[in-house]
Amino acid sequence: MEPNPAKRLRTAEEEGGEVRESGGGEQTEAERRKTADVSIIMPVHNASCWLEECLQAIVHQDFTGSMELSVFDDASTDESRKVVEGWRERMEDRGISVVISGHSSSQPRGVGFAKNKAVTQSSGRYLCFQDADDIMLPQRVRLQYETSILHPNSLIGCGVQRLPEGSTERYARWINSLTRDQLLTQAYTSHGPTVVMPTWFCSRKLFMKVGLFDEGGKGVPEDLLFFYQFLRQGGSPLRLDQRLLVYRYHEAAATHSVIEETIWKLRVDFLQERVLSQWENFTIWNAGKQGRKLYRSLSLTNQRKVKAFCDVDENKIQKCFYTYEESKERPKPTVPVLHYKEATGPFIICVKLDMTGGVLEENLNALQLREGTDYYHFN
Template identity: 85%
Template sequence: LNLPMHLQKRAKYLLSIIMPVHNASSWLVECLQAIMHQDFTGSMELSVFDDASTDDSRKVLEGWRERMEDRGISVVISGHGSSQPGGGQLNYPSIVYFFLVRLQYETSILHPNSLIGCRVQRLPEGSTERYARWINSLAQDQLLTQAYTSHGPTVVMPTWFCSRKLFMKVGLFDEGGKGVPEDLLFFYQFLRQGGSPLRVDQRLLVYRYHEAAATHSVTESTIWKLRVDFLQERVLSQWESFTIWNAGKQGRKLYRSLSLINQKKVKAFCDVDEKKIQKRFYTHEESKERPKPTVPVLHYKEATGPFIICVKLDMTGGVLEENLNSLQLKEGTDYYHFN
């Protein structure tokens, strides 16, 4: 980006790369080399939090200190003796929270109240294929509208770039430790405060998948409850009634998870499966209400919006997407994905 002169004058801040490390020696050299070869020419700092590593991560880091400092990158290494997997290692108080990517930095100068992400290259190739495709294919407006899907934040945390001022305004990461989705909680709070995520549409980060990642400690039920609560807070509270698109397992699960007030707003389920449609009604057998609530089941062409879509994206050979397009609906107004 070619920044105007008045913005160039503002571009004098320290950029700090925040690197939480826990038994990461297998990948540290590759990561440190990438930092060394960044083309940003301003003041930089590498702030490493060693989260009680028991391998030779600390030795590798110390071995790179002199090379980093010769490159003009100051190095701060801190840590503690007991591991805190999750968000705690990201709250080290001397942090200026930036990811060192020049294009993200320039975007952040132009959009100081935005959380900036980027496209990623997923390694190993082919791992979490649908998730990686989703990360990289979202349109700019979908960074807001698809914040309710099971994938989590629409810009993934390893790509986040923002000012310290914005980070402190949103609030520190949750330090609950293992099993706490600190990135999702932070992202939701960012949206609550009117934040708008942006993405540099280039692949600026290698996003590695491995079984030891802390993200695997977060249970599906934890994520589900957070998503349902956020959907009710941000969307359903604004609607007088709506239709759940999917009369199957996921649609019924969403219905049962809603508050009583929002259950009463569900005017129908809709589907394409004739077997489900022929049943005509879904009865909420677990309800304590008498008589037990029943909800009509309709063909999607007979249903009326707005809709909450509980069918997985990119899993129907384009049929779901074609059906939505045939109704000329607008995402974020007429429907939201919750899948």
């Protein structure tokens, strides 16, 4: 799919929720605009209380190339669109072109829909995704642009500062501490994409190769679906260690609407596709609730590959076996429960990261196990 098709290209103006389209005989606004080096892609829905800080930070970017701000307003009922329009002159004085569109339907269409619209109407050769409630530091566009030039097949992220400070402490630490290898090996954890969506930067060519975001609306993890498709195509995630984004935490954030069981199923399916399909058998490290839930979620083929559960809890180990009572198989599947020192790999680790005071990590190191070869985290 070409980013700027010659016919029926969506224009920046929308009326009554419907997109006006141009035929092949007239030049569209996107075609008239000069292509920018970087388009900042911003979906907006009822973000007026955060937009002033967000937009001011864009104006203060130290990037010297050409920039464009592409905003799609997804049925806001506050002053969001008015706030953005109020910044148009200041943006253009700074040399940043502005494209604003949206719809006024009774219900928002969702983050995936709004992002796709903002991308479609933009012109930049590179895309910098920006949430309307976050604040980019002055170096963000420049440093991610320079990295993307060197790594055209990579989805580029960056470190973050959490606001309020100390909120979601474990999650923030995970975002900022993953190694380059772990950006791949920890793609099955419950935290979502290892390069977090509010920090994404990539070429338009890469984005269009992966495909548009899912437009299923509220509850759909469009970022995780895109990230998994990116990995399927051999994409290489990267993260700059510099903390280039102030990542705001609040109860109205779209991430809170994602359905937990939807995320769980996506992760299980991706684990089976990418890891378990390559293994003849394996051990689930955790004989408790999460380990048993993973086992029950597996396909019958992969359930039969589970040679044991292992644990450190003597109460679980003394039971000796786990019987899958709900199974339709006869006899019902029975899986041994072992002490972790008696178990053999490879392992799927179903213990929460950063919750054992370092004991889990010490046990893995003592067994000389390598992440991505001998074990993967699923937690």
